[in-house]
Amino acid sequence: MKKIKSQLIYNLKKDKGSYISFGIVVLITAIMLNLAFVLLFQVDKAYDDKFNELNTAAINVTVPKLQNTDALLNDIKSLNGVDDAECREAVFAEAVVKDFRATDFSMNTLFYNKDESRNMNKLDIKEEKTGMTENSIYLPLYVASFGEFGLNDEIVYEIGDTKHTFKVSGIVEEMQYGNYGKGLMGAYLPKEVYEKFSDEYSEQTVVEYSIMTNGDINALQNDISDLLEEKGITMLTSCDRISTKDTRTMVCNLIILVLSAFAIIILFVSVFLCKFRISNSIEEDMVNMGVLKALGYTGNMIIAGVVLPYLMVTVFASLLGVAVSYAVLPGLGELLTLQAGFSFGLDFDIKGLICVVAILAVIVLFFTYTAAKRIRKLQPINAIRGNSEGKSAKKNYFPLDETKGKTKLLLVMKQTFSNGKQNILLFGVSFVLTILVAFASTMFYNVIIEPDNFISTLSEEMPQIIVSPVEQYEDVISDELKSNSEIKSVLKYTVGTVNIDDMPVTVFACEDFSRVSNDLCYLGENPDEKNEIALGSAFEEKYKIGDRIEIQNGDIPCSYEVTGFVQSVNYQGNVCEFSLDGYEALNSEKLVPTLYVYLNNASDTEKIIDEIEQSYSDKIVSTMNYQKMTETTQEMYSGITSVIVVVIFILTILIVLFVLYIVIKTLLVQRKQELGIYKAIGYSNKQLMVQMIGSFLPSSVVAVLLSSVLGLIYVPQINQLIFQTIGAMKNNMEVSFAFLMIFAFVQITANLIISILLTKPIKKISAYALIKEG
Amino acid sequence: MSAMKEVLISAKNLKKEFRTGETSQTIFENLDLDIYKGDFTIIMGASGAGKSTLMYSLSGMDRPTSGSIVFSGKEITKYNDDELAVFKRKNCGFVFQQIYLLEKMSLMDNVLTAGALCSDNKKEVIQRAKELFELVNIPEITQKKFSTQVSGGEAQRAGIVRAVINKPSVVFADEPTGALNSNNSEAVLNVFTKLHREGQSIIMVTHDKKTALRGNRVLYVRDGQIFGDCNLGNYVETDNERERKLDEFLTEMGW
Ligand SMILES: Nc1ncnc2c1ncn2[C@@H]1O[C@H](COP(=O)(O)OP(=O)(O)OP(=O)(O)O)[C@@H](O)[C@H]1O
C-alpha cells in the first residue's frame, strides 16, 4: 500500500495542471448532473406533497348558481369513482388585473369567501397582515410574486367597466389552479368583503364542486360533464389535477430537461476527455511503468497507481460539484417558485449525490481500467525500449525518401498519421465539444437573441395590438389599417370557448391561418372551410385527420371535419381552431371578430394604439397592448430560462477552454522528447510550433466543422425531445447556421490560441533539458 | 603546440551554475578553452564533473550562465533562440548516448528530417544520406526500419549519419558508445575515425580509455576547470606509444 501511495503521489504531482483541469471538467459535470437530479427527484414530489397537504381536489368544476340544484352534490358524490365532494360559492369574473408586473393582465378570476370553512382546496396562509379593512384581499402566491404585489399593496381588478381596488392583506398558497396560462386564478376575500362583492355580482355567482378521486380522472370528468349535460347545466370552468400540474410545473420541467440535456452532453465530453487523458497518460508513462515492472512491481500495483489519482480527483471533484450545486439550488428554487406558484425548499438529496458520484466514478474507472489493462500484459523490456504497442508506429507513413513533396510538409503529415489513434480521440473530443457548443449557443440564440422563437413555441398568436371593433366596422377598420405603412398586417382573429365532448375547450378562430405569425399546426392542416376544424394535441388519441366531429353550442349542432392537430402548451392541448365562418356557425349571435394588428416595428405599439384610438374612437370597443402582455409572458417564461441558458453558455465556454487545455497539454507533454530531439537537430521554435499545431489542428478543425454542420440535424432533434416532453409537438427554435459557424470559428480560434500559449514554454526550455526530461 | 591550427571554438571566462530551488551548484567557473578545427577532441573526467554540461554549452544546446563563446568567428552567446537554432543546424551535429532517434519514423526519415533543414534539394540530400548509410554499413533494408526495431549499434550509426548529414563544422558526441556492447562500439568508433580522417572536427565525451585513443587531443575536466590537456597525435590502430602516453596523462590527472 505504501508503495502504491508513493507512486500515486508521484503521478499526481507530475502533472498537476492536467489533473486540476480534469477535476474542473468533472466538477462542472457534477454540478449540472446534481442540479438535474435534485430537481428531478424533488420538484415533482414537493408538488405532490403540497397538493396532498392542502387536501386539494382532483377535479374542480364550476356551474352558474342560477342553474345549480341542491341535489347536484349528492348526484356527484354518487358517481362512480368519487371518493368525496364538497361545494362552495364563488364569483366568477373576467377580470383585468391592473399593473400586474407593469402591465394589464386579463385573468379570469374566481373570488371566494376566504373565511368559509373548507375541507378541500385548503389555503396555506404564507403571509398575513393583522387587522382587516373593508377591501382586504388574499392573493395566491403566484399572483403576488409574479405580479409583484406585496402585503399592503393595492391591487385593482377591472371587471367590465368597474374598477375594484383591494388591499393585499395576505398571501396564500393553493394547489387548485394552474399558472396564468390556464387563464383561471383564484382570489380570496374576507367574509364581509366577499358578501358585499357577491351582492354586486349575484348574476355571476357560481357554485364550485371539488371532487376527490383516486380513480381515472378523465373518465370521471366525462361522467361529470354527462351528468351536467343531462341536467341542462353549463360547465363554466373545469380544472383537474393533471393539467394543472402540467401547466404549473411546465417551466420547471423545461429547465430540468434543458439541464439534463446539458448534463448528458457534458457527460459525453467528460467520457471522451477521460478516455483521451487516461490512455495518453499511460502512454506517457510506459517507460516508467516498465522500469517499475522490472523492479518487481506487479501489474495491479502499477494499475492502481494510474487509476487511483484519477479516481481520487473524480470523487473529490464530484463531491465538490455536488456541494457547489447546493449553493446554487436555493436561488434556483426561488426562481422556480415564481413560475410554479408554490414554495418548495430543495433539500439535500443523498440519492442525487450517490448517483452523481457513482456515474462519474464508474465512467472514470471503466476508462482507466480498460486503458490500464494493457499494463498487465506489458513486458518490462518492451516498455523500457519504447516498444509498447501504440507508441511505436506500425507503419512509416509518407517515407520521406520516396514521397514527393516538401519534407517539412511531409513531416506534418507524418505526425498526423503516425499519431492516428490520438487524432481519432482528438476528433471525438472536438466533436462532442462542438455538440455542447451547438446546443448551448442555439439555446442562447433562441432565448436571448431571438426570444420570439422560444416564446412562440410556448404560446399562441402574438400580435402587437388587439382591436375590438364595434359590429359592422371590422372590415372598414381592417382595410384602413392595412394601408397604414407602419402596420405589417391585420388579421381577423377571435379567441373563445366551446364545449367539445362536453368539456370546455379554448377556440382560436381566424380568417386565414396561412397568415398567422405563429402557426400552431404540427400535423395535417389548419382549417380553411366553414366545416373544418383542427384539434388540440389533447384530442390526438381520440380523433384522426378526416374524422367528423359533432359540436353543439347552445341549440345549434354543427359537424366538422378534422383537418389537423395544433399544439398549445398553455392550454395543455385543450384547444381547437376554426375558420371564422366555422366558429360563427356555433354562435347564435353574429360574431364580431377582433383584429390582430402586426406592426413593422414593435416599439411603435403605444404610438399606433393612440392613433387607432383617436381615429376610430366611436368605431371600436377597446384596444389592447398585446405587445406588453407578450413581454410580460416572455419575462415569465424566459426570466429563469435566460438565467439558466446564460449560465449554461458560460459553463460551456469554460468547459471548452479547459478541455482544450487538457487535450493540447497532453499532446505536448507526450511529445516533449520528440520536440527536444527536433530542437537538438536544429529545428527552430517556430518550425516546431507550426509542425505541432499542424499535426493535430486539422483533425479537430474537421471535427468542429463537421459537428457544426451536423448540428443542423442533431440540435433540432435535441430540442424536439425537450419540447415534446412539455407538450410542444413542434418548436420554433431556430438553428442558425451562421451562429453555429461563428462558434465553430471561435472554438477553432480558441484551439489555436491555447496551442500557441502552451507551445510557448517549450521555447524557454533548452533542447538539452527537453531531451533529458523526456 | 597547435599554433598552426585554426581555432574553431573559443570559450572565455565561462561559468555554468545550476539552480534548484534555494541551492545553486557551480559546475565550472572562469573556464577558458580553445577547440581547433580538424581535431578529434576527447573530454574526460569523473562522473558528475561537468563534461556533458561543458560540451552542451560549447555547442549552443544549453546556455552558459556567463562568459562568451565564439564559434567560427560568431559570438553565439549573444544569439537569441531562433538565431541559435539556425546556427546550430548548420554548424553542429549531435550524437547522444541514448541515441534519441524519432520513434515514429524510419532511420532514413530520421536522417532526412535533419537534412531538410539545410537543403531544399531533396534529391541531393537523399543521395548524401544513402552514401553516409553505406559509409556506416547500414544496408537499405535496415534504413527503412524504425529505431525500435534495430540494434543499438545500428541505431547509433544512424544517429551519426543524422549528425553529419548537414556537413556540420563540429560533431558533438556524448558517450556515443556508452550504451553499446564492444562489437557495436567498435563499429561506431570506426565511423568516427573515418569521419575524422576525412577532416571532420569532433568533440566527444567518454569514460573509456580505448575510446579516448581515437582522439588526437584529450581534455580532462576537474574542479570546474580544464585540469589537463594532452596531445596524443592522430589515431593509429597499433600504436602502443599513444596508449602509454594516455595512461600516463590519466594517472597524473588522478583518473
Ligand atoms: N539540469 C540540471 N539541474 C541541476 N543540476 C544539474 C543539471 N544538469 C546537470 N546538473 C549537475 O551538474 C553536474 C554535472 O553534470 P554533467 O551531466 O555535466 O556531468 P558529467 O560530467 O557529464 O557526468 P557523467 O560522466 O556522469 O555523464 C552534476 O553534478 C549534475 O548533478
Ligand SMILES: [Mg+2]
Ligand atoms: Mg555526461
